[in-house]
Amino acid sequence: MPRLSPRMNDSDLDELLRLHRETRDPAAPPNLAQNVWREIRRRRADTAKPAGWLAWLLEPFHRPMMAAPAVALALALGIGAGARVVAAPPSPARAALDLEVFSVASPSLPSTLLHASL
Numbered sequence: 001m002p003r004l005s006p007r008m009n010d011s012d013l014d015e016l017l018r019l020h021r022e023t024r025d026p027a028a029p030p031n032l033a034q035n036v037w038r039e040i041r042r043r044r045a046d047t048a049k050p051a052g053w054l055a056w057l058l059e060p061f062h063r064p065m066m067a068a069p070a071v072a073l074a075l076a077l078g079i080g081a082g083a084r085v086v087a088a089p090p091s092p093a094r095a096a097l098d099l100e101v102f103s104v105a106s107p108s109l110p111s112t113l114l115h116a117s118l
Helices: 010-022 032-048 053-062 064-087 092-096 110-117
Strands: none
Touching (some): 053 064
16 A cells, blocks of 8 residues: 655555545444434433432423523522521520621621710
8 A cells, every 4th residue: 555645646646546446344234223223212211311309300400491590599599598597586506606796786896886885
């Protein structure tokens, strides 16, 4: 077989084309189309099955059409939970852990110090 070189002449190209025409690709099996479609159906069936109850529950949120409602639901739940925690009365555990420093009416905030001295 002639080797490819940067300076190939026409006779080398003709020889390569002749060799290509003479070589045949191996014949495909007679049931190739059936095997391909069977494999496609099998893979679709495998991906269609949810892996468990959590995957089944979250499956609708994997669709692009459900992205906006999923984000809206997550925001509503987060805001609702945050508002509930903020509105809850202070618990004895919170006072024992000295968490008032994170409160709006913290005793160490400059505005509460000024208000307390009046």
